[in-house]
Amino acid sequence: MNYFRQILRFAKPYRKYGYLNIFFNVLYALFSALSLIALFPMLNVLFKTVPPIKVAPEFTGDLKAFILDSVNYKLNTYIESNGSDGEMKALLFSCLLIIGLFLLKNVSNYLAMFFITFYRNGVLKDLRNALYKKILSLPIGYFSDQKKGDTMARASNDIQEVQWTFLSILELIVREPLTIIFTLIAMIVISPKLTLFVFLFLPIMGFFISYIGKKLKKHSDRAQKEQGNVLSIIEETLGGLKVIKGFNAENRFFKTFTNATDRLNKYMNSVLNRQNIASPMSEFLGIIAVSGVLWFGGIMVLQEKSLDSGLFIAFLASAYNILTPAKQISKALSGVKRGDAAAERIIDILDAENSIQDAPNAIEKTSFDKSISIGNVSFKYEDELVLKDFTLNIDKGKTVALVGQSGSGKSTIANLITRFYDVNDGTIEIDGIDIKEISIKSLRSLMGIVTQDSILFNDTVANNIRIGKPDATMEEIEKAAKIANAHEFIKNLPNGFDTNIGDAGGKLSGGQKQRLSIARAVLKNPPIMILDEATSALDTESEKLVQTALENMMKNRTSVVIAHRLSTIQNADSIAVMQKGQIVEQGTHQELLNKKGVYQKLVEMQSFD
Structure with missing residues (x-):
């Protein structure tokens, strides 16, 4: 991400949008974790799978027991205070709580996406302006060695790639990791032993995602260069159409173009296949992890009796909830690799040496006299x-x-x-x-x-x-x-x-x-x-x-x-x-x-x- 970090200097004027995006991503991750685990302790009390607690619990060092006992006590108190309709009102309250949490989760998601739009498009605008200004300032000799189509591809396709990568970066840094962290905290509260078992699968997933990402950057760079070549051929064809037709050279130019598109097709297939395999592979590895949790947790519930069945279901739901952000992280990583390849091509122009420059104390000459x-x-x-x-x-x-x-x-x-x-x-x-x-x-x-x-x-x-x-x-x-x-x-x-x-x-x-x-x-x-x-x-x-x-x-x-x-x-x-x-x-x-x-x-x- 060395080249991509250089692009980040264009994000400074839009930092406030970045901070707002991070804030609402934090809320999204928090409500995402809470929305899954809030229901199960209530259902255990409502359906009487655990004995009711009549006395307010005191914290003795066991956080999980304190939270569960507190929910049990508050819910039972609410049921008893409402007489014969207490259980139905408690059930309605539970439903409204879940609806409220999901509403807050999705509102936070919308606001995070709302602010990232201004952040991403602002960076795109400034980056494109800076690139065009640099193109105008570079000496004519620079472009004698460059293909026009390749320069056009850098100013359009590559900048677009970098634009979408900004979204991937914020997902990678904030939203999805926080969703995983908050969910893991909830899982640890439910069962530290079972959570430790889940952690055994994370290094394996990380290795495969990293391997795919390295291959992806290499092929993305080739594809982006070939896109520039295709644009160059189109630009030359439009500029020399009279000559091409006059010399009956249509077949020759068409062959040149199809050879270029065949290479582009080959590279794009390679890029997309590697990109597409990241998500299903992470999901498959996740399912293996969930199956392992089901087996290991089932032993804890059925044989050891060390875990409540309702909490085990909440744990399973939380474990599965990690799969979606894990898939998004793998997609974001592939996006970052593509974006870094695009950023490298843009930085090549932005950092190109301008050999024709004003002297330090250049004279402003306004007349010609001799x-x-x-x-x-x-x-x-x-x-x-x-x-x-x-x-x-x-x-x-x-x-x-x-x-x-x-x-x-x-x-x-x-x-x-x-x-x-x-x-x-x-x-x-x-x-x-x-x-x-x-x-x-x-x-x-x-x-x-x-x-x-x-x-x-x-x-x-x-x-x-x-x-x-x-x-x-x-x-x-x-x-x-x-x-x-x-x-x-x-x-x-x-x-x-x-x-x-x-x-x-x-x-x-x-x-x-x-x-x-x-x-x-x-x-x-x-x-x-x-x-x-x-x-x-x-x-x-x-x-x-x-x-x-x-x-x-x-x-x-x-x-x-x-x-x-x-x-x-x-x-x-x-x-x-x-x-x-x-x-x-x-x-x-x-x-x-x-x-x-x-x-x-x-x-x-x-x-x-």
């Missing part, structure tokens, strides 16, 4: 260097374009300037200040990003545009849309700016989605603009519209343009040609053509295309 300087930067994602001693200076108000073949490191520059990743060697400075010394929030507030893939959300047009400026007015949003050359098509949508664009903007064309991305960057109005192949995925007509929008946006701004299509960067102040992580040529469009080097070959290849 230049961006990239000095002798080297960087690698894994083993091979993507950038090698890369140096570039970008003055304020200038547009610098990065061109080159795929894999030359162009997009990596954008990732490093925005601190999505940190450099391995060298420095990136804004106005002479290392970006590691600038707070991440203020650094990114200076920048607007338009990527090749238009990342939009299942929301309205207006809300997608105002992501960078949540308090923007409709006038500001419309102005940004006009600059981005998007206002015309937005007006023609069914509900204009209030039109929902669907999942990932699926209701819009590629050019329309890209112009919304540009409008979003325009509305933010940052001094630095980073365009990462913003037109490479568009057709010629859309490219012209988007290119016009980009030119409008880049006016009076410092821009870093990463381009595949060279026609889009001819007017750049400076073009850096990259090969294998280094700059091999730099200059204006005409200067580079005059050099008749790498850039001219790239232009000729695209002209030929």
Whole structure:
């Protein structure tokens, strides 16, 4: 339960509900024990299986005898004081007492469950919020090694497992053990000798329950990982449905999915079979214990005459009453094992190291005044260097374009300037200040990003545009849309700016989605603009519209343009040609053509295309 204990820190704000749950569980356990044993001493007196006691008893050290004699005396006194109807009134009183005890037991049970609801759901809410906040704060590099579906499974299935485990924990710690303890106290009062005989069976039951629990955690962990794999396949399938259908790859993906569900089915069967065996095994062992008590107690009643028959029946009922909480404890233990496996997967994310963090005395930079300087930067994602001693200076108000073949490191520059990743060697400075010394929030507030893939959300047009400026007015949003050359098509949508664009903007064309991305960057109005192949995925007509929008946006701004299509960067102040992580040529469009080097070959290849 090491990982589960770490989850318990989220329970602190809801301690009062936990205490109330414990209080009413104590009452439940007490009334559960009393409701079984209260009736039998009365029935012995009513049906005259024991002689009536006329004188108030005195305590001589024998607690059991004192309690039984007191009940006998009080009941006989009540019967005699009520004349001929005394016995019927005493019987009615006994029935009402039993009803009252069972009512108190069930009311206590309801109130315990009532308060655990607020406790459990509160922890669930805070845990889910903390996990989502951590996901937002982790660097992009963390998720390059993770499957989205597995992360989704941890945020949904695993948290749900932990939620239900909280109920099991409180049952395990308070309710069921107390029910057993109070019942055992009653049994000891009835017959210490017979109770000692019952205790011989408890270690055997504990061994089997512990063995099943250890196996259960191992298989639960496998099942939860496989659930994440299944979700990953579904997420990838939905994202790549056009490709799957276009290449007639349905059978291949279906086979991959069925293999994953077969493994999940195997692990889940193993988990459930081990979980299901815990309860019947504990009941079977309990029945063996009760049968042993019946045999041993029968000798005490029939041969030794050391135990009253009515008390023996009460003892048997109490012994059987232990079976239900024992079964619940075995179920709770299996739940705790599953919950601990789920907690481990959640803690893995919550405790994941965030390599991209603010410096202790990070600067809040609110303006861009001079230049961006990239000095002798080297960087690698894994083993091979993507950038090698890369140096570039970008003055304020200038547009610098990065061109080159795929894999030359162009997009990596954008990732490093925005601190999505940190450099391995060298420095990136804004106005002479290392970006590691600038707070991440203020650094990114200076920048607007338009990527090749238009990342939009299942929301309205207006809300997608105002992501960078949540308090923007409709006038500001419309102005940004006009600059981005998007206002015309937005007006023609069914509900204009209030039109929902669907999942990932699926209701819009590629050019329309890209112009919304540009409008979003325009509305933010940052001094630095980073365009990462913003037109490479568009057709010629859309490219012209988007290119016009980009030119409008880049006016009076410092821009870093990463381009595949060279026609889009001819007017750049400076073009850096990259090969294998280094700059091999730099200059204006005409200067580079005059050099008749790498850039001219790239232009000729695209002209030929």
